[in-house]
Amino acid sequence: MKQFIAFVNKEFRHILRDNRTLLIIFGIPVVQILLFGFAINMEVQDIRVAIYDPTPDALTTGITERIRQSAYFNYQGNMQSMVDVEVAMRKGKLDLAVVFPQNFQESLVHSRKAAIQLLSDSSDPNRGSISTTYATAVIARFQQEQSDLIQIPFQIQTENRMIYNPLMKSSYMFVPGIMGLVMMIICTIMTSVSIVREKERGTMEVLLASPLRLGTMIFAKTIPYMVISFIDFIIILLLSYFVLGVPVNGSLLLLFLVAILYIMLSLSYGLTVSTMVEKQLNAVIFSAITAMIPVLMLSGMIFPIDNMPHLLQALSVIVPARWFIDVVRKVMIQGLGITMIWKEILMLIGMTLFLLGVTIAKTKKRLE
């Protein structure tokens, strides 16, 4: 036990000596949670719209006026020809064009039918379809106001309630994701690089020659990182709560428990990486490419897992952040208790044990 404490002490000194790294480790999460918490937003806003109206009349100017007034649209003016519309869209200066036919009002009055074309730049499918939907709604509302019937019969009203996130804030969705991403990257790089550095410099051999048991040594090495990561987590949590206004509806204790589990898992992953590479450069590359893109893409942080093809859903099972982000959303925002999240917790524990097992097996093999 005394050896163990001495060892932990040594590791702490190693880290605290390097002020600059310490500053970086604590500074990164602060800057990132603030930047991303405020800036990342899925909403489609500021749709740049132009009108092509060859024969303006009362109805077309009415619709144009409605679109100009709508908060979703950023009116870019009337286009002189369809060629102008095409060019503006190709240059990326236009999201949507509302194209009226010749003599719109006349044909509507005479034949009771007229068509409006909505031309959307759908290179971003989300933006393309949503801007079309908004414009359709504006036109439909205008038409309803114009019609002589006050109430259309046989309508069914839908009353919507948004549960858990009534204000539809994007931060409710993204903050747990950012937590998962930032913690994973910091923990993995921190452990893998510092251990591989010892390997590169040869100091690892000295440690391995000490009378400490292998498991104890690995455990002792990770304790300081665990403390640092946990402080990081608390900083992130405080900022999310006080600055970003994300609620903590569930038990704080449970949240901490899950955070510790996740930190242990990420550190174990860093350890595993460190047994697989010999150079610091490779440790960074390996941690970066395996920790960043999979977390961004397959954790449900941005893209819902349910929408993915089955093969990718199966693949996402081995992404630790997926389980962590899921639990944090459930506990922080939905306020659910342990009975609802035990599956995810078991997954986190299972993965940690697996990675630790691999690490110990690989290190032992190296020693033999």
Next chain:
Amino acid sequence: MFRNPLIPKMIVMYPIMVLLVFPWAVSFEIKNIRIDVVDHSKSTYSRRLTDKIEASGYFILNDTPPDYRTAMWNMEQGETDMILEIPPSFDVDMVKNRASGVGMAVNSVNGTQGLLGSNYITQIVNDFSSELRSELMHTLPPQSRVSLMRMAQIDIVPQYKYNPSLDYKNFMIPGFMVLLLTLICGILPALNIVMEKENGTIQQINVTPVSRILFILAKLIPFWVVGLVVMIISVSAAYLLYGLWPAGSLLAVLFCAIVFILSISGLGLIISNYSETMQQASFLVMFFILILILLGGMFTPVSSMPAWAQLIAAINPFSYLTNTFRMLYLNGSTLADVSGNLLALGAIAVVLNGWAVISYKKRG
């Protein structure tokens, strides 16, 4: 650099793997929303509405629990995303009062998904009500029947340009190419000079009569070649795997990539100059790469960010190249159409590399 066996392997394999797997993960098009229908009415109409929802293709009918509490329990368990509650008097209201209502509760932790789901339901309910309107038309008093028939109809014809099938993969693949370039051509230079510092070989360069500008330029060229190889592999992979080929000119794609690689490698070299250890450099480079990517418009639109964040995007090379690639690939823009972006990228490259030259000090 190529002495290290991991790097050539990564340059070839990583782009292929990323482009093969991850574009499939990206979709906001929501198909399988799970819904619980609490049907208090149990009438023909309510059953027809339920069937219509199930047949729409957007929803999976998860359960038809007897009361709202059970449905809510299902939502907490994560088994369902939405609850539709049909009141007991649904059919009676419809026939007698000619209007009715339904209640809906949506799990909106994921705001976009919640909003889309509720929009779909509203659309289906509206369709259903116009279906009923034509069926029950004869029960109306003749006067309002006439005015209903005389209502003029405006048809709205949407046309989705550049991506008519609304395929998200087409939109994301150019983004992934930029992501790959950023990771590979950002991380490698960031660790390059600092590695020489740790190994002590930098001392030898410091005493050789090579100018700082020449030193930085010489450092840049290998990354430039690596980036170009990554780019060629990515473009071929996108074509072979997804049939995606630039609608604009391929040369423009490569040319913009070259300018971008210079700027991102410049950023890496700056980080390398300021770092003392590889650990510091790796934290810093990941920090900047994450900011470049997440605020660069690849996943979430730049236009929906607050003004200060849009300011960051205005000096973000990632955002310029993502935008340019998408225009070249999908909108069929010409080099002239993207010249503004290209100029900005060039300016960023000059500033960053100038900084890299200045921050490289031969002493200490």
